Amino acid sequence: xxxxxxxxxxxxxxxxxxxxxxxxxxxxxxxxxxxxxxxxxxxxxxxxxxxxxxxxxxxxxxxxxxxxxxxxxxxxxxxxxxxxxxxxxxxxxxxxxxxxxxxxxxxxxxxxxxxxxxxxxxxxxxxxxxxxxxxxxxxxxxxxxxxxxxxxxxxxxxxxxxxxxxxxxxxxxxxxxxxxxxxxxxxxxxxxxxxxxxxxxx
Amino acid sequence: xxxxxxxxxxxxxxxxxxxxxxxxxxxxxxxxxxxxxxxxxxxxxxxxxxxxxxxxxxxxxxxxxxxxxxxxxxxxxxxxxxxxxxxxxxxxxxxxxxxxxxxxxxxxxxxxxxxxxxxxxxxxxxxxxxxxxxxxxxxxxxxxxxxxxxxxxxxxxxxxxxxxxxxxxxxxxxxxxxxxxxxxxxxxxxxxxxxxxxxxxx
Numbered sequence: 001x002x003x004x005x006x007x008x009x010x011x012x013x014x015x016x017x018x019x020x021x022x023x024x025x026x027x028x029x030x031x032x033x034x035x036x037x038x039x040x041x042x043x044x045x046x047x048x049x050x051x052x053x054x055x056x057x058x059x060x061x062x063x064x065x066x067x068x069x070x071x072x073x074x075x076x077x078x079x080x081x082x083x084x085x086x087x088x089x090x091x092x093x094x095x096x097x098x099x100x101x102x103x104x105x106x107x108x109x110x111x112x113x114x115x116x117x118x119x120x121x122x123x124x125x126x127x128x129x130x131x132x133x134x135x136x137x138x139x140x141x142x143x144x145x146x147x148x149x150x151x152x153x154x155x156x157x158x159x160x161x162x163x164x165x166x167x168x169x170x171x172x173x174x175x176x177x178x179x180x181x182x183x184x185x186x187x188x189x190x191x192x193x194x195x196x197x198x199x200x201x202x
Numbered sequence: 203x204x205x206x207x208x209x210x211x212x213x214x215x216x217x218x219x220x221x222x223x224x225x226x227x228x229x230x231x232x233x234x235x236x237x238x239x240x241x242x243x244x245x246x247x248x249x250x251x252x253x254x255x256x257x258x259x260x261x262x263x264x265x266x267x268x269x270x271x272x273x274x275x276x277x278x279x280x281x282x283x284x285x286x287x288x289x290x291x292x293x294x295x296x297x298x299x300x301x302x303x304x305x306x307x308x309x310x311x312x313x314x315x316x317x318x319x320x321x322x323x324x325x326x327x328x329x330x331x332x333x334x335x336x337x338x339x340x341x342x343x344x345x346x347x348x349x350x351x352x353x354x355x356x357x358x359x360x361x362x363x364x365x366x367x368x369x370x371x372x373x374x375x376x377x378x379x380x381x382x383x384x385x386x387x388x389x390x391x392x393x394x395x396x397x398x399x400x401x402x403x404x
Binding site: 047048056060062063064066067068070071073074075083085086087089090091093094097098102122123125127128131134142145146 | 249250258262264265266268269270272273275276277285287288289291292293295296299300304324325327329330333336344347348
């Protein structure tokens with residue numbers, strides 16, 4: 001099994017997930033800056049063009065970070081990070097999607113459209129980036145409220161939803177185009193989550 | 203169990219999923235046009251503000267269409283629509299996410315930003331809507347290629363990935379802001395999928 005990777009919040013999601021599971025494998029670095037991920041050989045393996053991608057020993061390729069995590073959960077169920085009952089699976093899926101769609105994707109939209117990081121391969125609309133940045137900041141109130149009454153985003157146990165939010169938050173702090181207000185419950189959760197050894201996984 | 207719903211491609215995804223499973227439940231109509239989904243009582247149940255939402259008999263609420271589907275799959279595993287092995291679950295997740303992120307969300311972005319449908323509650327950037335429309339159209343080549351060698355989007359069996367793509371395609375045809383070229387394999391798949399009784403579920 002090989003993980004094709006490049007430094008990004010998506011790679012970090014998979015790295016944290018693997019570290020939580022105690023899984024490791026061969027790594028192959030992909031240079032997204034030069035467009036290696038949109039080259040014909042890479043797209044033949046992963047038509048979505050995303051990084052990371054997991055290649056199994058028989059050559060089967062799994063793209064999309066959360067799909068990679070779902071495969072890893074299947075082959076290595078413990079510790080459980082995607083839910084073990086109908087309800088916990090649904091609640092984790094719900095918060096994972098909120099963390100992605102209401103925050104992570106907005107942060108990414110702000111980054112790409114404001115900085116023009118991928119302007120060699122996509123049309124950037126700065127005004128839209130600013131809309132994304134405001135939406136990302138506004139969404140934090142929802143997570144703050146949830147974390148006021150729950151240890152972790154999807155309830156009492158650490159899950160992929162926490163991984164997505166922490167990776168996106170650290171990315172937002174790094175790129176400095178999204179305002180991150182100080183919010184007490186997010187700060188409490190962030191401190192606790194950052195004590196996990198998996199947080200420094202690369 | 204009650205499903206809060208309003209006419210939308212997301213509601214259709216859940217309706218098709220339920221019909222495939224042979225599940226039905228009480229329905230409560232939500233008027234998104236007047237903003238009922240962003241009213242305080244609704245947000246108390248579903249802070250993401252999305253519709254549909256599933257309320258269980260004990261009052262637990264599940265928002266986000268795919269999270270609802272995951273709950274329904276858990277309580278009613280057959281016919282399987284989310285995968286039954288580590289690999290099939292990952293491949294379905296991968297294609298489901300491609301159908302969502304590379305097509306459905308781009309169609310939605312085109313619709314919202316070009317038509318200003320939700321301009322009473324969000325900032326619309328027409329130029330961004332046009333970027334989304336082009337990206338949605340361009341993504342169809344990836345699905346066309348996959349469907350050239352597979353019966354369904356994620357392989358040999360019908361799954362949630364097909365549900366997402368068909369709901370998004372029909373929505374795109376309805377709103378008329380995204381160009382949908384005639385593509386042979388997508389057309390073959392679309393015709394076959396549309397023979398399923400679940401497609402007319404409401």
